[in-house]
Amino acid sequence: MDIRSIIGPPIEDVMRYLLSSFGDDRVAQAVDAYRSDYGTRGLLLSELYPEIRETLVGLHSRGIRLFLATSKRETFARRILDNHGLPSLFQGIYGSVPGAGLDHKPELLAHILRDTGLAAEDCIMVGDRKFDIVGAHANRMHAVGVLWGYGSREELELAGADLIVDAPREVASLAG
Numbered sequence: 001m002d003i004r005s006i007i008g009p010p011i012e013d014v015m016r017y018l019l020s021s022f023g024d025d026r027v028a029q030a031v032d033a034y035r036s037d038y039g040t041r042g043l044l045l046s047e048l049y050p051e052i053r054e055t056l057v058g059l060h061s062r063g064i065r066l067f068l069a070t071s072k073r074e075t076f077a078r079r080i081l082d083n084h085g086l087p088s089l090f091q092g093i094y095g096s097v098p099g100a101g102l103d104h105k106p107e108l109l110a111h112i113l114r115d116t117g118l119a120a121e122d123c124i125m126v127g128d129r130k131f132d133i134v135g136a137h138a139n140r141m142h143a144v145g146v147l148w149g150y151g152s153r154e155e156l157e158l159a160g161a162d163l164i165v166d167a168p169r170e171v172a173s174l175a176g
């Protein structure tokens with residue numbers, strides 16, 4: 001199975017989908033097993049896509065405020081950014097938190113807007129999957145789809161992305 005197409009949604013949704021073909025409903029156990037491996041080993045394997053560091057540094061140096069919005073556990077996201085020496089570029093790092101109801105992008109982005117006081121029309125959500133586009137539009141944010149991740153152009157177009165870009169440098173030219 002090519003698992004690339006199932007990467008992006010909250011891990012509970014991924015596990016529910018994977019287990020359903022076996023008639024297995026032990027989603028919570030599967031998620032626990034996954035997180036125990038990912039939290040000790042998997043997250044250390046994450047690599048930056050080409051041009052990402054330069055793009056983030058460039059945006060930050062122009063005074064553009066960067067926030068991370070991920071369905072991953074927030075603690076994992078922080079450690080991944082730490083490993084790459086990137087946290088100082090972000091004004092906020094937001095992800096899922098146990099029991100907080102922030103796993104899906106519509107709720108997560110609504111929470112970020114409330115927490116920061118930012119106006120949705122001043123924000124651009126940048127993401128690689130339809131979940132990012134739909135979450136942005138549910139909050140009246142602009143949504144830019146990127147093609148270096150796990151989603152296809154077709155998926156991002158169908159989700160209604162306002163713009164689709166091929167390379168990080170194109171994101172840099174949008175902001176500001």
Ligand SMILES: O=C(O)COP(=O)(O)O
Nearest residue numbers: 007008009069070071072
């Ligand atoms: O990688 C994940 O598990 C979730 O993907 P996201 O960071 O785009 O929300």
